[in-house]
Amino acid sequence: MTTLETRSPLAGVEHALESACDHLIGLRSAEGWWKGELQTNVTMDAEDLLLREFLGIRTEPETAEAARWIRSEQRADGTWANFHEGPPDVSTTVEAYTALRLAGDPPEADHMRAAAGQIRSMGGVEASRVFTRVWLALFGEWPWRDLPVMPPELMFLPSWFPLNIYDWACWARQTIVPLTVVTAYRPVRRLPFGLPELRTGRAPRRAARGGWEAAFGALDKALHRYERRPAQALRRAALRRAVEWIVARQEADGSWGGIQPPWVYSMIALHLAGYHVDHPVMRRAIRGLDRFTIRDEKGRRLEACQSPVWDTALAVNALLDAGTPADHPAITGAADWLLREEVTRAGDWAVRKPALPPGGWAFEFDNDGYPDTDDTAEVILALRRLDRPGIRPAVERGLRWMAGMASRDGGFAAFDADNDRALCTRLPFCDFGAVIDPPSADVTAHVVEALAKERPHSPVLRRAVVWLLKAQEQDGSWFGRWGANHVYGTGAVVPALVAAGVRPGHSSVRRAVTWLERHQNGDGGWGEDLRSYRDATWIGRGASTPSQTAWALLALLAAGERSPAVERGVRWLVERQRPDGTWDEPHFTGTGFPGDFYINYHLYRLVFPISALGRYRELS
Secondary structure (H helix, E strand, O other), rough: OOOOOOOHHHEEEEEEEEHHHHHHHHHHOOHHHHHHEOOOOOOOHHHHHHHHHHHHOOOHHHHHHHHHHHHHOOOOOOOOOOOOOOOHHHHHHHHHHHHHHHHOOOOOOOOHHHHHHHHHHOOOOHHHOOHHHHHHOOOOOOOOOHHHOOOHHHOOOOOOOOOHHHHHHHHHHHHHHHHHHHHHOOOOOOOOOOOHHHHHOOOOOOOOOOOHHHHHHHHHHHHHHHOOOHHHHHHHHHHHHHHHHHHHHHOOOOOOOOEHHHHHHHHHHHOOOOOOOHHHHHHHHHHHHHOOOEOOEEEEEEEEEEHHHHHHHHHHHHHOOOOOOOHHHHHHHHHHHHHOOOOOOOOHHHOOOOOOOOOOOOOOOOOOOEEEEEHHHHHHHHHHHOOOOOOOHHHHHHHHHHHOOOOOOOOOOOEEEOOHHHHHHOOOHHHOOOOEEEOEEEEEEEHHHHHHOOOOOOHHHHHHHHHHHHOOOOOOOOOOEEEEHHHHHHHHHHHHHHHOOOOOOOOOHHHHHHHHHHOOOOOOOOOOHHHHHHOOOHOOOOOOHHHHHHHHHHHHOOOOOOOOHHHHHHHHHHOOOOOOOOOOOOOEEEEEEEEEEEEEEHHHHHHHHHHHHHHHOOOO
8 A cells, every 4th residue: 555655644544534434335234234243252152152052952063163263262372361462361261161172172182281281370260250160060060059149039129229130230230130040040960071170179269358348258158058048938039030020121132131141141040940942032042142143264153242333323423524425325324224223112221210211222233121321422423413304303312311311420321320339349249340330431421522512501511521520540541441441531531521612722631632642652553452451551551453543543633633643643544554445453442341351343443543534634
């Protein structure tokens, strides 16, 4: 490709935009939506095989395809990681190893010996997370009595009482409820092999606990005593209520919440409660998994969830930023599809907001019980730029619902309001992933940007802006909950603040600009390794990626910068564009659970550079 050294910067941008937009438009589905692959790690595929083994529906062709994919993701040292070039993860490696044993890989094979040795060096199965040990317990490879207890009687706690199910984030709530059923039954269905080679013989290490941790440790001991002899009438009623709750929340596509964890545990729970695999609920659930399955030359893999609404809104905004006419068929078709995806019924969010009328958009094809403010904001930002029948009423309903989801402190979380009771995080069961949904800077920023365009004098907007200003880190950045990490948070907040009327010369904006410029890589791009969630030395550091470079540029451009940093960032994008118009991005830049679960959104590498280059051209 011709580089910026041999043509004017703007000419290089024009060529890059034309090529990228052509590629993006070519990815649109016939129905009008966009959906990039949502790549995670091999626990999705390992757990799918284990689920099918437990239900008695595993087939050899599926097993062989999934095993081929799992093997392809093993690293040279024998381990598996949770993200590209990340550190080895003991739980992921245990689950991958177990799945390969199920596929027939002998423990004496070189790749299996290497994996087992690494598992032992990391502490063995004893060091794995609770969820991994739940899977092992299902097959008799871990004793149920050594797992933390979550009794189904939780279903009877009222919504105002601590640790009731609505204190959990929606994704955790939908996972915990079926797990209370599973752990009440404590099933064991033996595998045709054991896993002694993964054990160290040492008890799991437990950090010294005090305060709430000690109190919940004592509570867990009491619950273990109760589990040995539960009140039978109460237990039966609790299981019945839990099962009814699960069935009522199955989505139209057969999933639960459109995400893998509650989906698989709900299937196991219902199966234990007497739902045969031929039951309509189970048939829909099993059939729905096919929609989340990708097959290619590397094998068969599952997406943990899918992002068509999010991807479509981002694609529409990117194309419009690049100057694509609003009446282009790709944009009008996407708008019509988005209008059909509006959520029109109440979900779990209504427990805390009972008077709020429904509206907004969800993340998935079929996730009507769980719309979120993040998607709603992005869809509003896209639709408001178009003139199509039905748009204005849908935008108004979305604005009303989104604004109504403000938390007490003025910030916005993704799925619920005031879902910030940290007691849930102290439970021994909760050693993996975020289990509450407090307000975050990136979500609040997206809501602020949408409100600024539509409700510039709203008190809700003013409170959210104050929330963002208070949430700024000491170094000038903002934390990114749903994307990696401070580059994502800062890239979202600065454009939102400027849209809301905060002047580019404001000290908060200038501090953010300084932080971004200081963290630009020597090659001109930006990147932040996902280890920054656990290790502060990684904040703002990492290999340059197209999406993160674009996030930084979006912030700098919103702040009015036409500095050498901006020019170098634009040059980085233009020079690294592939001949087909897109960019390579093997690194994961999306976040599911900070510190634990990460995502490579395959469309991020395209939509965000288009937006950044389009806005750069517009300001040139």
